[in-house]
Amino acid sequence: MSAGIDGGDGDTATVWAAFGDLMAVMLGVFVLILLGVVGAHLHTAAKLEHVEREQARLAAQRETLERALAAPLAAGRVTLVDGRIGIRGSLLFPVNSDALQDEGRALLRELAAPLSGYLSAREEILMVSGFTDDRPVLQGNRRYADNWDLSAQRALTVTRALVEEGVPADSVFAAAFGDQQPVDSNDHEAGRARNRRVEIAPVPRPRQPQATADGR
Secondary structure: OHHHHHHHHHHHHHHHHHHHHHHHHHHHHHHHHHHHHHHHHHHHHHHHHHHHHHHHHHHHHHHHHHHHOHHHHHHOOOEEEOOEEEEEHHHHOOOOOOOOOHHHHHHHHHHHHHHHHHHHOOOEEEEEEEEOOOOOOOOOOOOOOOHHHHHHHHHHHHHHHHHHOOOOHHHEEEEEOOOOOOOOOOOOHHHHHHHOEEEEEEEEOOOOOOOOOOOO
16 A cells, blocks of 8 residues: 555656656746847847937938038028938039039038038048939040049049038048939939939048057
């Protein structure tokens, strides 16, 4: 009789031990799931916070630029879209040329002071981008290989003019996009005229690499 009872106690202990192991495994799985959920939530919250900070930065940038460029914006000589200052190509240059017109130089002179003031309070620099329509450069015009070349020369001309008017040389650089990134259709003259443009956009200043102990 006692042997039967002893066997029952052993079986019960085994069952409880197995049950305890199962609960430990389930608890471990639950903890892992909980950690995963918490980690995902923290990651999402961090991404959301980054997006909100970036949106706030862009909004502040836009408001500051709008105040700085109030006069040329009101006169319709420039546009401001998503922080990018747009200038019609016809205001700056003759057709198929990178020679700056008097009206264009006067506008850049007007922009230089407010842009310099804007940059002085921020870790940003100006990217001057040249754009063209999709029409090839005029035949016989050997100065430019193609629209990429024309847009590059125009961007460089504007960059140099801004530096001459007081924008720090280390705070502005040129970029060329040719007929890429049109803002309107190239199927009609009005659209092509809009696509021939120069844009000036503030971008974050690249961080300077830190020198090592040996000065390299």
